[in-house]
Amino acid sequence: PAGIVWKFDHLLDVRDSKFKDDVRMLAPEADEVQVNNLENLVEGALALNTIYRVVRHYYLLGKKTQSFYLILQLQMILPLVMQEAEALVGATKAFAQGQPIGDGIGPLVASKLMRNSEKRKVEKDMVVSEVEIEGRRVLALKAEGPGGNVGKPGDAIRQLIEERSGQVSMVLMIDAAVKFEGEKTGDISEGIGAAIGGIGTERFKIEEEVSKFKIPLYALIVKESIQEAIMPMRKEIAEAADKVISRIKTIIKERTKDADTVIVAGIGNTIGIGQ
Template sequence: MNMLDVSDIWTLIIVIIFILSFILNFTDIPQRIQLWRFASYVRRKLIQVDDIESDVRRRLVNYLGSLGIKTPREIVDNFVNNYFLIEPVNIEPTDIIRRLAHLIRVRDTNIKSYIDYCMPGLTKVDKHNLIVALEIAAVITIVNKVLKHYFKTGLESNNWVLLMQLALEMPRILKIINAYSKALDAFFLGTPIGDAAGPLLVKYLVGGTEPKYIAEDTVYFDGVMLNNRRVYAIKAEGPGATVGRIGEAVEKLVEKLGGNVARIITVDAALKLESEVTGEVAEGVGAAIGDIGPEKISIERVAVKYGIPLDAVVIKMSQEEAINTMTKEVYDGVLKALDKVKNIITSRVREGESVIVVGVGNTVGVL
């Protein structure tokens, strides 16, 4: 083959650039290629999500089998495909919180009835741990369904932007799904999770004081004295996995004390920003509680009714740390938060006054 001379080469390059420019600017070929690339990537990630979902169900079925349940697969399938909650009407906001609280409680009661019906004789601790484990399986199933919905919609409508967004979000979503999958072990074993930081702090504060019932799955501690200040403490009833009804409990306790409370201090786990360190403790104002509304508003309303200052102490952690077995860093954070709470009590509450400390979070593994 004869070698091309320099002018021929430049002509060839210019022609190639022209053709490429035409293809890039006036055809859908680049978008088609991107669509194909993103779809292929998302498809691979969806296979991983499918594997995680199957693995979670398999572990859950085995766990139910170990509890002596005869039809574990049916119980799991029935749970994950049901028990949705339709949010109340929000264009008429009057009493929306009461309606939402009512719906949440009805759902909780239905789930507990389902567990009692399918698995009679379970201990309260096993029942609570199992409910959370089933909720985890349900969450992973729902996320998987939603991801597949967007993937198929994107493919059907050749919407490469939708597939690109999905592809870019997939690593983060997979990370969260993996965290949920790992969290299952914590609930099977009954170890405290990161979110148990609040209840654990209360346990350290009250020591061996006997708990008293105050609201469903919620207890309070009375008679704890700290430098001549009377400390009342509230947490969910452990060691089963439950968050209790903290707001209702605070409301009842404040009313019971006739509003004679100098401060309410809420302690909770908080999601850290990427630049923050796990176990970092921060203090602020307000109700540190991560519920969707009813419990938090109960605390705020009763505090406003009696003019009680609300302090918030949070222990920072990642989402993965919040739902998995408590790490040493979070545990160290709890000890630091305990010092901070004691400091708030001694510096802002006068001798002879009362204070309520609320340990918000899932009390799994903490009595």
């Protein structure tokens, strides 16, 4: 339906604000980084509680109705449910201690690109730094860390493109992606389109903006399981960052010209990863 993206976007902003207000009430002495980490911790605890309530619901419903098939279905999916629950327990520990998680591979790559460069804040909870790569002007973008934060990359990319009146030669997005069983954690794949998860509002903004100015949109993804994405970052994922940077340089060199402007956006939760 027309206009639904902006309605969703507004509701997500309200939800985010409500979570942070509640955290500040519970921990009035916490700084902004701690508030972001605690917000992530609360969300992880809520997800665990939801799993518990759903499993209990079907167990009690099956028991109440004497339905063998309800209990059988619950038993069949229980190994997967337990995998998710164990991952969330690991995630809550990471959020409590401010450790980087698997989903932070995008911000980690952007952080490495913008190291020792001047940073500035852009749209909500995002930072950008201008660096030179292969003779190109690269705008490295990530959520502001090291607190648990994903920011609004759609708004930030739109702002950067509008500031330059559409004179951007490429947008390259880096993110984690769910791997199939049998695939190796840390493998890198290249594709096209907006590499970003969530409800879809940020994806819409990015695709709308690049379509408006006919800017090529590419993606590099690092493969990991759903569990690895929310648990403390594994060695294989962290080591993939330098390989991604090497691929970024190759793509920029092959598909842009000298002095072109390129946006490289590291997408994901930047907990434990600064600028």
